[in-house]
Amino acid sequence: MALNIKPYNGYIPVMLCIGMYLAGVSCDNDNGNDIAGPIEDMSFQTDVAPIFSGSCGGAGCHVGSSQSGVNLTSYQQVMNSSGQQYGRPIVQPGEPGDSPLVDKIGPEPEYGQRMPMGRAPLNNSQIQVIRVWIEEGAINN
Numbered sequence: 001m002a003l004n005i006k007p008y009n010g011y012i013p014v015m016l017c018i019g020m021y022l023a024g025v026s027c028d029n030d031n032g033n034d035i036a037g038p039i040e041d042m043s044f045q046t047d048v049a050p051i052f053s054g055s056c057g058g059a060g061c062h063v064g065s066s067q068s069g070v071n072l073t074s075y076q077q078v079m080n081s082s083g084q085q086y087g088r089p090i091v092q093p094g095e096p097g098d099s100p101l102v103d104k105i106g107p108e109p110e111y112g113q114r115m116p117m118g119r120a121p122l123n124n125s126q127i128q129v130i131r132v133w134i135e136e137g138a139i140n141n
Contacts (some may be wrong), residue, residue: 003035010083011028011138031086035108042129042132042133042136042138043133043141044075044078044138044139044140044141045075045102045141047129047133048129048133049074049075049132051122051130052072052073053076053131054071055116055119055122055126056108056115056116061116061117062115066081068083068085069082069083069084070090070101071079071081075105075140077092078091079091079138079140080102081098083101083111085100085104085111085112086100086110086111090104091134091138092134093134093137093138094134094135094136094137094138095131095134095135096132097130099134101130101134102130102131102134103125105121105122105127106127107121
């Protein structure tokens with residue numbers, strides 16, 4: 001006696017839904033500045049400095065001049081900056097959660113306004129790059 005079993009084609013919509021879900025969670029509507037894959041080995045010159053020069057420069061800002069004790073023009077100036085509001089260095093190597101720089105670019109800083117002032121906030125990927133660089137020791141590489 002042969003069984004007459006018809007193939008079930010209902011798996012196609014299920015697979016399409018799963019594929020669409022996975023595509024959606026892998027994309028982030030963050031202005032196209034997402035970082036693919038794990039973040040590690042951040043470079044100050046390649047990864048961090050371009051964020052500063054693109055978002056923190058201009059009249060009354062932190063690239064090319066010092067404002068409120070903060071200058072983001074070069075590695076040495078970043079590491080020697082001490083935010084007036086915080087009264088300590090803006091970067092605490094290995095401690096992004098204790099670094100005033102990370103606090104000021106976050107949504108609700110402890111002191112004053114979120115940076116960059118008068119511009120769109122850094123996106124999540126840019127903030128993550130800075131956090132990881134600090135977590136990795138904020139080295140000049």
